[in-house]
Amino acid sequence: MIRAEKLTRRFGDTLALDSTNVHIREHATTVIMGGSGSGKTTLLRLLAALDTPTSGSIWFDGDDLAHVSRKRLYELRARMGMVFQYSALLNSLNVYDNVAFPLHEHTRLDESVIRTMVSMKLEQVGLRGFERLMPSELSGGMAKRAAFARALAMDPEIVFFDEPTSGLDPISAGVVTTLIHDLTQKTRMTSVVVTHDVHAGLSIADHVVLLWQGRIIAEGTSDEIRQSSDERVRQFIEGRPDGPIPFSSSKTPYIDDLLGGATERFG
Amino acid sequence: MSEQMAGAHNGFERLLGRIGRKSLGAVAWLGDMASITASSLALLFAPPWQGKHFVLQLYALGVGSFVIIAITGAFTGMVLSLQGYYTLAKFGSESLLGSVVALSIIRELGPVLGALMLVGRAGSSITAEIGIMRVTEQLDALQMMAVNPQARVILPRIVATTIALPLLVSMFDIIGLIAGYVVGVELLGVNAGAFTGEMIAKVLPEDLYAGWTKALAFGVLVGSVCTYIGYRAVPTTEGVAKATTQAVVIGSVGILMLDYVLTSFFL
Numbered sequence: 351m352i353r354a355e356k357l358t359r360r361f362g363d364t365l366a367l368d369s370t371n372v373h374i375r376e377h378a379t380t381v382i383m384g385g386s387g388s389g390k391t392t393l394l395r396l397l398a399a400l401d402t403p404t405s406g407s408i409w410f411d412g413d414d415l416a417h418v419s420r421k422r423l424y425e426l427r428a429r430m431g432m433v434f435q436y437s438a439l440l441n442s443l444n445v446y447d448n449v450a451f452p453l454h455e456h457t458r459l460d461e462s463v464i465r466t467m468v469s470m471k472l473e474q475v476g477l478r479g480f481e482r483l484m485p486s487e488l489s490g491g492m493a494k495r496a497a498f499a500r501a502l503a504m505d506p507e508i509v510f511f512d513e514p515t516s517g518l519d520p521i522s523a524g525v526v527t528t529l530i531h532d533l534t535q536k537t538r539m540t541s542v543v544v545t546h547d548v549h550a551g552l553s554i555a556d557h558v559v560l561l562w563q564g565r566i567i568a569e570g571t572s573d574e575i576r577q578s579s580d581e582r583v584r585q586f587i588e589g590r591p592d593g594p595i596p597f598s599s600s601k602t603p604y605i606d607d608l609l610g611g612a613t614e615r616f617g
Numbered sequence: 618m619s620e621q622m623a624g625a626h627n628g629f630e631r632l633l634g635r636i637g638r639k640s641l642g643a644v645a646w647l648g649d650m651a652s653i654t655a656s657s658l659a660l661l662f663a664p665p666w667q668g669k670h671f672v673l674q675l676y677a678l679g680v681g682s683f684v685i686i687a688i689t690g691a692f693t694g695m696v697l698s699l700q701g702y703y704t705l706a707k708f709g710s711e712s713l714l715g716s717v718v719a720l721s722i723i724r725e726l727g728p729v730l731g732a733l734m735l736v737g738r739a740g741s742s743i744t745a746e747i748g749i750m751r752v753t754e755q756l757d758a759l760q761m762m763a764v765n766p767q768a769r770v771i772l773p774r775i776v777a778t779t780i781a782l783p784l785l786v787s788m789f790d791i792i793g794l795i796a797g798y799v800v801g802v803e804l805l806g807v808n809a810g811a812f813t814g815e816m817i818a819k820v821l822p823e824d825l826y827a828g829w830t831k832a833l834a835f836g837v838l839v840g841s842v843c844t845y846i847g848y849r850a851v852p853t854t855e856g857v858a859k860a861t862t863q864a865v866v867i868g869s870v871g872i873l874m875l876d877y878v879l880t881s882f883f884l
Contacts (some may be wrong), residue, residue, distance in 0.1 A: 400757050424763040431761070438758035441749075452762045455665070500762075 351376040351508060351540050352397055357406035359392050359564075366392040368564040369406070374508070379534050379541040381551040384561035385586065391435075391512060393561065394544045398432055398510045399423055428456060431501030431509040435516060437493040439485040445472070445496050446481035452503045471499040475529060491522025498529060508540040515547045523550060530554055548587050552576065560586065653767070653848060654841040657775060660768040670773040671780075678739040678774070679781035685738050686731055686785045687792050693726055694718060694793030698800035702807065711805075715812035716819035718797035723790050723820060723828045724883075729876050731786040732835035735778065736868035740843035743774050744864035747847025748857035756848075771848060775840035782836030783829050790828065827883040834879060835872050842868045 352374035359367040367389045374380050374397065384390045395401040396408060399415040408415040410426060418426070439448045449468045453459060459467075472478040475495040485493060494514060501509050511530060515523035531554040534541045545551045552558065552572040560568040560575065560583060568575060568583045575583060582594050701717045747770060750756050756766045794816070801807045843864045850860035 398761065400760060420765075424765075427761060427763040432758070434754045434758060436753055438754040440755055440758070441753070455762065455764055 351410070352542075353409045354393075354397060355407045355409070357393070357396060357408065358404045359389075359396060359401065360404045365564055367396070367403075370561075370564070370566055372397070372559060372566070374540060374542055375557055376540055377534075377538045378556035379531070379543060379554050380557045380559065381543045381545060381555035382559045382561065383545060383548065383551050383586070385546060388561040389564040390544045390546075390561050392564075394510055394512055394542065397542060398430065399427075428504060429507045431504065431506035433494065433497045433501050433509065433511045433514055435513040437485070437490075437497040439488075439493055439497055439500070441485055443485075444481065445477065445483050445485075445488070448485070448496060449499045449503055451500065456504065467503070468499075471502050472496075474502065474533065475499045476525070489522070491518050491525065494518065494522070494526050495529065498526070498533075502533070502537075505537070506539065508542065511541065511543040511545075513545055514543060515545060515550050523547070527554055548589070552587070562586075649849070650841060650845040653771070653845050654775065657767040657771040657844075660765065660772055661776070663768070665768075667768060667773050670769065671776050674773040674777035675781055678735075678743070678777045679784060682735055682738050682781070682785060683788065685734050686789050689730055689734050690722075690727070690789035690792035691796040693730055693789075694722060694796030694798075695800045697721055697726070697793070698797040698805070702801060702805045711807050712811035713815055714801045714807050715798075715814070715816035718801065719794055719816040719820045720824060722793040722797070723824050725876075725880070727786045727790040727793065728782075728828050728831035728835060729872060731789045731832065732782060732839060732872045733869055735782055735785065735836075736839050736843070736865055736872065739778065739781075740839050740868050741861050741865050743778075743840075743843040744847035744850070745857060745861045747771075747774075747844060748850035748860045751848070751850050752852045752854070752857060766848075771844045774844050775837065778840035778843075779833060779836035782839065783832040786828065786832040823883075827879075830883075831876065831879050834875060838871050838875055839868055842871060 352372075354370065354372040354374075357367055357370045357372070358365070370389075370393065372382075372393065382390045382393055392401070396403050397415075399408070399418070403416050406416065413422060413426060415423065415426070439445075440451065443451065446465075446468055447454075449471055450464050453464045453467060457464075468481070469478055472481065475498050477492060477495050477499060480488075480492065480496075483492075485496070488496060498514075514526050514530060518526065527550045530541060530543060533539070534554075541554075543551065543554065552575065555572045558569060558572055558575045559566055562582060568578055568580055570578075575587065578584065578587075584590075585592075585594060697718045698714065701714050701721075702711060705711050705713055705717065747756075750766075750770065756770065759766045759769060798809075798812060802809045802812050846860045846864040846867070847857075850856050
């Protein structure tokens with residue numbers, strides 16, 4: 351459905367994504383995993399055309415999202431939805447108006463029809479009856495589900511999820527993960543999920559992409575990833591602090607910093 | 618000696634380099650602001666029509682700023698009357714008080730103080746609101762729902778400040794004149810007929826146009842500066858705090874600079 355070719359993104363001197371090729375399969379859940387700073391959110395934002403790559407192409411139904419006009423991009427976005435890490439509900443609107451927002455913007459449907467559609471979406475995420483609550487009155491899990499309902503409002507073909515379980519308690523995280531899995535199956539939509547939650551990610555993925563330092567170090571089904579013999583993959587899925595992926599991001603040895611200070615003081 | 622001269626030369630070069638970099642940065646900043654403002658204003662007549670949002674912003678910024686404008690107008694008129702009376706009394710020209718108060722308020726103090734109050738009260742909240750929308754990914758969420766944030770968030774606020782400020786300045790002028798009359802006539806004993814007669818005789822339609830033109834220009838300036846700084850805010854808590862302070866400082870200094878330019882045109 352989406353095919354990214356030689357995708358590179360630089361922020362100043364930092365190389366966030368390095369000539370990466372990714373294929374997002376139709377009607378399937380692709381989970382992009384990796385540690386902090388591995389480039390997974392950068393990749394998601396590029397795939398959703400919220401950012402422009404330094405070089406490379408992102409093909410979506412014959413259009414290169416990296417070079418498409420704003421008008422055409424907005425047409426394509428009618429087929430996309432996104433659930434942001436912090437939900438990104440519009441603060442000034444209640445749950446109903448947030449979910450109805452894309453319908454009010456892009457359709458001329460009667461309000462009674464919109465009310466029915468919003469009610470159906472909220473029922474899907476278990477929030478029917480909470481229409482009048484403002485975003486500030488929702489818990490983290492409820493806000494994520496409301497954002498999910500809003501992303502589904504236009505019945506998109508593809509939905510992007512940025513860290514859907516981060517900051518949630520285990521029950522809320524489980525509910526959100528199950529929702530993503532069930533709705534992807536029922537509606538045959540395509541899901542792209544960015545997460546560092548190994549258990550949740552592997553449990554819902556049809557295809558897993560594992561990133562490290564802006565490059566893909568492994569990809570395949572959840573079972574293939576679980577059985578991988580690559581030390582970097584093993585360290586990540588087992589959550590071990592020691593291994594080829596260093597815990598510390600410092601570029602100089604700790605002892606040099608300590609002795610460097612002593613050298614300066616005592617000559 | 619030659620080493621000292623070389624050191625001074627290097628210091629001078631560094632200073633010049635720093636001034637050059639700052640100047641280039643300022644020009645680039647102004648260019649970017651002009652570009653964002655112009656591309657937002659270009660959306661004024663493009664569908665979808667943002668009428669409802671213009672009215673909402675006009676209410677929030679205009680009506681919300683009325684009390685502070687009324688208080689500032691009243692005290693400005695009172696102080697002007699007091700100061701004017703004691704200065705004019707030295708020359709035995711107390712009867713001119715009405716025209717001094719009216720011309721000062723209508724041509725200069727009404728637009729300038731009104732704009733400074735608007736930047737402090739409404740401008741800072743515009744910047745903070747847009748900055749928080751940036752931090753919480755609401756601007757990205759609008760993009761994903763194929764809604765242009767420039768049309769939805771920036772444009773209505775620039776239009777609202779541009780329409781609201783001339784109206785608020787008119788209120789400022791009326792309240793300031795009434796307050797000046799009360800202090801001059803009721804408290805200091807200036808003849809009522811002389812006060813109002815001088816005012817009517819000396820204030821010409823050009824003076825009113827000058828005041829309104831300034832208010833209109835300041836309205837565009839406040840709207841452009843405050844929306845731009847919020848839109849480009851660094852997406853962190855500190856970034857939004859810094860942007861809010863920056864908007865008030867740059868907005869206020871910009872008003873005073875533009876006032877000098879416009880005054881030199883109208884004199």
